[in-house]
Amino acid sequence: MLNKILVALDVESRAEALGLADALRGSVGGFKIGSRLFTAEGPSIVRALAERGDRVFLDLKFHDIPNTVATAVAAATQLGVWMVNVHAAGGLVMMRAARTAAHDAAEAHKLTPPLVIAVTVLTSMNQAALRETGIIIDLMDQVLRLAELAKEAQLDGVVASPRETAAIRSRCGPGFAIVTPGIRGGAAAASKDDQERTMSPADAVAAGASYLVVGRPIIAAPNPREAAEKIAAAVNR
Numbered sequence: 001m002l003n004k005i006l007v008a009l010d011v012e013s014r015a016e017a018l019g020l021a022d023a024l025r026g027s028v029g030g031f032k033i034g035s036r037l038f039t040a041e042g043p044s045i046v047r048a049l050a051e052r053g054d055r056v057f058l059d060l061k062f063h064d065i066p067n068t069v070a071t072a073v074a075a076a077t078q079l080g081v082w083m084v085n086v087h088a089a090g091g092l093v094m095m096r097a098a099r100t101a102a103h104d105a106a107e108a109h110k111l112t113p114p115l116v117i118a119v120t121v122l123t124s125m126n127q128a129a130l131r132e133t134g135i136i137i138d139l140m141d142q143v144l145r146l147a148e149l150a151k152e153a154q155l156d157g158v159v160a161s162p163r164e165t166a167a168i169r170s171r172c173g174p175g176f177a178i179v180t181p182g183i184r185g186g187a188a189a190a191s192k193d194d195q196e197r198t199m200s201p202a203d204a205v206a207a208g209a210s211y212l213v214v215g216r217p218i219i220a221a222p223n224p225r226e227a228a229e230k231i232a233a234a235v236n237r
C-alpha cells in the first residue's frame with residue numbers, strides 16, 4: 001500500500017532532520033526537504049536520506065530559464081530524489097525541459113526518474129497580490145490553467161492547497177498527482193499555526209489529494225511517530 005503522508009522536515013539542522021527521519025521511517029511515505037534545510041545543510045542531507053532508502057521530495061520550486069532548470073533537475077535526479085518541483089509559471093518549454101532532464105539523467109545513471117511536479121499559484125498569494133503581478137484573471141482560473149499546462153508538459157502533477165484539490169482533480173483526471181499541504185484537524189493536530197485554509201487528512205484525500213504534506217502536526221508532536229501513524233491510518237486504505 002502506498003503511504004500518502006510526506007513529512008515536511010522543516011528543521012534547522014542535519015542532525016534534527018536525520019533524527020526525525022529515523023523516528024518516522026516506515027510510518028510515512030517520504031520526507032520533504034525545503035529551501036531552508038537545503039540551504040543550511042546542502043545536498044548531503046538529501047543523499048543521506050536517499051541512501052537510507054527514503055523517498056525524498058526536494059521542494060526547491062525551480063523557476064529559471066529552461067536550460068538552468070533542466071540542469072538543476074538533472075542534478076536532483078543524480079542525488080536520488082523521488083520527487084522534485086518547478087514553478088508552472090516558468091512556462092511550457094521550461095516544464096518540458098525539466099521532465100526531459102529527469103528522464104535523461106535517470107537513464108544515464110540507471111536510476112528511476114523522479115516525479116516532476118509543478119507549483120501553480122503560491123497559496124500565500126490572494127487575488128490582489130496576483131493582480132499586482134499583472135495577472136488579472138480569477139485566481140482559481142489561473143491555478144487550473146497552470147495545472148493544465150503542467151499536464152500538457154507531461155509533468156506528473158501539481159502542489160495544490162486543499163481548497164483547489166477537487167477542481168484540479170476533476171480538470172486533470174485521475175492519473176495526475178496532487179500534493180496537498182495545509183493539513184489540520186481530524187487525525188492531525190488541530191492547531192492551525194500560520195495555515196489559513198486547512199482540511200483534515202481524510203477530507204483532503206476525499207477531495208482528490210494523492211499525497212499530503214504534513215509538517216508541524218507531526219514534527220512538533222510530543223511523539224512524532226504516534227502522530228504520523230494516526231494520520232496514516234486515517235488516509236492509507
Ligand code: C5P
Binds near residue numbers: 123182217
Ligand atoms: O507545518 P505544516 O504542516 O503547516 O507544513 C506544511 C509544509 O508545506 C511546509 O513545509 C510549508 O512550507 C509547505 N507548504 C505549505 N503551503 C503551500 C506550499 C507548501 O504549507 N502552499
